[in-house]
Amino acid sequence: MAAHGISRLQADTKTVAFLRSFLRCYLTGAGFNTRGMQNIGLMYAMLPGLGAIHKDPKDFRAALKRYARHYQSHPFWTPCMVGILLNVETTISAGHFPPRMLAKVRDTTSYTLSAIGDSVFAGSLLIFWALLTICLLLTGFPYLAFALGLVMFVGLQVFRAYTFIGGVKQGFRFLERLRHWDLINWGTKVKYANAALLLWLWTLIWPRPYDWWEFAVGLAALLLFARYVRTGLLSRVLAVAVFVGLIELFPWIETAAKNAFGL
Known part of the structure; x- marks a missing residue:
């Protein structure tokens, strides 16, 4: 009974630590630098989760050093990356994943997600929101424009939370689910919608x-x-x-x- 209570307490402590890591994902851009890009922000986000996973101080320091090297990805994907990496660190702690393999796999994943983020979010959805908001304001629908912004904002937070949880639970296997979303093609479709919105904006101005x-x-x-x-x-x-x-x-x-x- 006591062992079960201790195990439950450890699980709760780990959950709180992972939640702190998720919240810190919003601050990863604050430590941006020209040498390591977002590496300081990534280390800051990973810190609580790594502390909960690696109880031995030596293992903790070794794990933290793995994130001191260069890291760059789209900020909207940071929770997903942090979730995946926490899953991998858990696997490393259990002795089922070689730490030396992490750097190469992490870089490949982060660069791929960065390209998708730049195309789908920065190159499609953000422009869609901006163009539609401007058109709604010019046509006299300020409340509808505000509602659109609110929906987009809430949707982004849901996306970040969902991808973080998926990354924590499934690790790199979660990327297979992301592949089925076909985000690149959806980004192309949104760009066609943006072209129509641009024509609408021209007729207004x-x-x-x-x-x-x-x-x-x-x-x-x-x-x-x-x-x-x-x-x-x-x-x-x-x-x-x-x-x-x-x-x-x-x-x-x-x-x-x-x-x-x-x-």
Whole structure:
């Protein structure tokens, strides 16, 4: 009976430690540096969980050193990575996983998740939220825009908690479930929706009155800029600045052209 109570207490202590590790995932970017990138933040997040897993001080120090090297991934995936790594550390503590294998597997996983995060979150969903919010505000629906932001925020927290728990319970096997989500293709679909939202935004902000050919010229210009940005021949910031400048100067250019040709 006493042994069962001690085991239950240890499990509760470990759960609290893992919860602290999850909450610390929100602060991993605070320790960003040019040498190790997010390694200090990762060590900070792993610290409570490692302390609960490795009771021997020597094993604890050895485990902590495993996370002192370079680490970089998308911040939305950090809870998932921390959960997976805590699962692996538990396996290492039990003697079922060689510690020397961790670095290579961790780097491969973090870089893969980083690429997915940049495409799906930074390159798709965040832009979708921003464009739709702007369009809703311009059309006079501020409460709907606020509700959208709230849903996206809560959804992100649910995603972070779910992937952390999945990582803790299943370790690297959880990546197989993530593969079935087909996030890359979903990111592509969201980008198509973003293109439609961008057209909607143009119709809202384009100076009125306007002719259809003016809108067609603007669309052609954006496609041209997008092509050169994608190939790396033109900076994104410069492309946006030039495009916005042309929009602001378009009425003056149109008037000057009409006067010059007597239209």
